[in-house]
Amino acid sequence: MSPTELRPLRLLDRHRVYELATMRFGSQWSVSAIEQLLANPNQLSWGVFLKEDSKLISYLITIVVAGEADIISIATDPEYSRRGFGSQNLKHLMDSPKIHKIVLEVDVGNEAALAMYSNLGFTVDGVRKNYYNGERDAYRMSLNR
Ligand SMILES: CC(C)(COP(=O)(O)OP(=O)(O)OC[C@H]1O[C@@H](n2cnc3c(N)ncnc32)[C@H](O)[C@@H]1OP(=O)(O)O)[C@@H](O)C(=O)NCCC(=O)NCCS
Numbered sequence: 001m002s003p004t005e006l007r008p009l010r011l012l013d014r015h016r017v018y019e020l021a022t023m024r025f026g027s028q029w030s031v032s033a034i035e036q037l038l039a040n041p042n043q044l045s046w047g048v049f050l051k052e053d054s055k056l057i058s059y060l061i062t063i064v065v066a067g068e069a070d071i072i073s074i075a076t077d078p079e080y081s082r083r084g085f086g087s088q089n090l091k092h093l094m095d096s097p098k099i100h101k102i103v104l105e106v107d108v109g110n111e112a113a114l115a116m117y118s119n120l121g122f123t124v125d126g127v128r129k130n131y132y133n134g135e136r137d138a139y140r141m142s143l144n145r
Pocket residue numbers: 024025058074075076077080081082083084085086087088104105106107110111112113115116117119
């Protein structure tokens with residue numbers, strides 16, 4: 001495994017974010033939607049990149065309002081999954097002095113993500129019925145710092 005570095009996402013990363021999001025979530029977003037998100041002044045986002053070729057292998061995008069970070073999207077390239085990169089992105093957010101609370105929604109059937117959030121101390125606050133496509137339920141989870 002080649003060395004990696006964590007750095008903020010830039011607009012020029014939008015195509016690779018799109019590729020990863022499409023790979024992991026299906027056709028949820030367009031490149032222009034990601035571009036708008038990355039241009040949002042309230043966004044806080046970064047990713048893990050391979051040092052050798054600057055390939056983005058895992059990312060986290062949040063919107064922060066008054067110290068509360070809402071996780072909009074987090075994904076890891078399946079080729080690099082289960083190697084701690086998703087957790088690394090989240091821990092970096094948890095370590096940010098500007099953030100006092102992190103909130104998110106996660107599909108009730110998404111066992112990998114649920115395990116990751118639980119391992120890091122997130123707790124379930126409630127259920128949002130029919131949150132995804134008016135069909136699947138989501139857990140609302142949060143972590144206070
Ligand atoms: C959820 C996701 C971001 C995790 O990324 P990752 O880089 O593999 O995460 P980590 O390597 O840090 O794994 C953290 C923990 O998550 C859990 N986990 C990750 N992948 C898992 C899998 N395939 N099956 C079961 N648990 C899994 C494990 O508890 C793991 O800890 P462990 O390896 O010490 O047991 C990744 O699976 C992904 O991109 N999923 C699709 C997109 C998604 O569901 N995003 C979350 C939306 S709310």
